Amino acid sequence: MWSALRADAALIRRLRYPQGGAWSALGLWLRPGGLLILFAQRLGHELRTRRAAGARWTPALLTMRVVEHFATYAVVVFAKSDVLSSIVIEPGVYLGDLGHLIIGAQRIGSGTMIHHRITIGMNLADKGKPTIGANVWIGPGTVIYGNITLGDGATVLPGTVLTKSIPAGAVVQGNPARVVRIGFDNAALRASTNYDIDAASLPVSAEAQPA
Amino acid sequence: MRAAMSADVRRYLRDSTSRGAVVQALLQQYGLQATLVYRLGRELRRRRWQFWWWPLTLPGWLLYWPAALFVRAAYGIRLGLSADIGAGLYVGHFGGIELTHCTLGPGCNIGEQTRIGTRTATDGPRLGERVWLGGHVVITGNLSIGDGATVGAGAHVSSDVPPRALIMGNPARVMSRDYDNSAIL
Numbered sequence: 001m002w003s004a005l006r007a008d009a010a011l012i013r014r015l016r017y018p019q020g021g022a023w024s025a026l027g028l029w030l031r032p033g034g035l036l037i038l039f040a041q042r043l044g045h046e047l048r049t050r051r052a053a054g055a056r057w058t059p060a061l062l063t064m065r066v067v068e069h070f071a072t073y074a075v076v077v078f079a080k081s082d083v084l085s086s087i088v089i090e091p092g093v094y095l096g097d098l099g100h101l102i103i104g105a106q107r108i109g110s111g112t113m114i115h116h117r118i119t120i121g122m123n124l125a126d127k128g129k130p131t132i133g134a135n136v137w138i139g140p141g142t143v144i145y146g147n148i149t150l151g152d153g154a155t156v157l158p159g160t161v162l163t164k165s166i167p168a169g170a171v172v173q174g175n176p177a178r179v180v181r182i183g184f185d186n187a188a189l190r191a192s193t194n195y196d197i198d199a200a201s202l203p204v205s206a207e208a209q210p211a
Numbered sequence: 212m213r214a215a216m217s218a219d220v221r222r223y224l225r226d227s228t229s230r231g232a233v234v235q236a237l238l239q240q241y242g243l244q245a246t247l248v249y250r251l252g253r254e255l256r257r258r259r260w261q262f263w264w265w266p267l268t269l270p271g272w273l274l275y276w277p278a279a280l281f282v283r284a285a286y287g288i289r290l291g292l293s294a295d296i297g298a299g300l301y302v303g304h305f306g307g308i309e310l311t312h313c314t315l316g317p318g319c320n321i322g323e324q325t326r327i328g329t330r331t332a333t334d335g336p337r338l339g340e341r342v343w344l345g346g347h348v349v350i351t352g353n354l355s356i357g358d359g360a361t362v363g364a365g366a367h368v369s370s371d372v373p374p375r376a377l378i379m380g381n382p383a384r385v386m387s388r389d390y391d392n393s394a395i396l
Binding site: 080081117124145174175176 | 241305363379
């Protein structure tokens with residue numbers, strides 16, 4: 001849990017303070033933002049894993065439970081977010097500092113960036129939850145639900161409502177979502193916290209056109 | 212007020228109706244807290260000009276306003292008193308919910324980031340009974356949604372919706388004319 005949180009903190013610090021410097025660690029403590037959400041989720045997930053492995057309620061585990069309770073409530077009040085502790089989140093994930101995240105995915109890959117005002121959840125009709133690959137970029141105001149898979153390096157542009165699986169490197173936009181690019185490398189998007197992006201502003205190359 | 216409140220609480224109880232389940236719902240379901248505060252405010256507003264109730268309603272407002280401010284600031288749920296919400300409202304998640312100048316029938320579901328209503332006092336949207344709304348739904352303007360309709364997550368509704376229809380998208384289009392939402396409600 002702590003190594004995963006350190007990876008998250010390193011990613012957030014690199015994105016938020018590109019120049020680096022010793023004071024950037026202080027900035028992370030003063031304004032944790034998405035790191036607070038990740039802390040509460042990873043603590044809850046750790047507790048859940050240990051209990052599933054048959055661990056008894058020791059004083060240490062009870063302390064963890066109390067800390068998790070208050071951290072989760074702080075996430076609700078300060079970030080308006082609910083990220084379920086059942087999700088498997090790989091180390092090194094960025095969650096938006098502006099909050100309003102309701103996330104109930106199966107799995108989230110490392111290097112994924114999730115901005116604010118996002119719902120990733122269950123399709124109530126068939127109880128399916130999404131699986132999100134590594135290095136996915138998800139813009140603000142997005143809704144993703146159902147038993148679907150987002151391939152590695154996929155890009156979901158702001159305001160998308162996505163209910164179908166997309167392959168690796170695809171770019172989707174719209175409500176309902178349409179694939180606007182394939183084979184797109186989103187490394188430039190993931191290099192900053194800027195989220196004000198639409199399909200027209202993406203670089204066009206000959207091979208990165210919709211099929 | 213009490214009948215509507217108990218209908219709201221019952222929406223959050225899945226199978227058990229024990230006292231413990233009710234207490235758990237009251238503590239853990241932020242949408243239920245917001246709904247109960249709204250019911251109190253509507254009752255106070257209904258007795259606004261009945262001066263013989265003033266010894267009770269004036270302290271009641273002192274209870275309502277801090278509570279309404281709390282659910283709005285802490286959970287991001289604003290159920291405005293200008294909204295006319297039927298008994299048995301279920302607010303699934305929290306954050307970014309704003310309901311003003313609209314009419315909801317009994318037994319509705321609403322999700323997070325939902326905006327229903329208008330700024331002005333007239334011509335708000337009218338929703339029938341047992342309407343299911345997903346998250347990120349925007350319904351503004353003078354339109355009506357029929358009984359038992361289902362509005363998919365992220366839909367921006369801009370025209371009237373027939374009863375039992377399933378609509379999705381922006382602008383919202385009818386996906387099914389006869390969709391049974393009793394399984395997800």
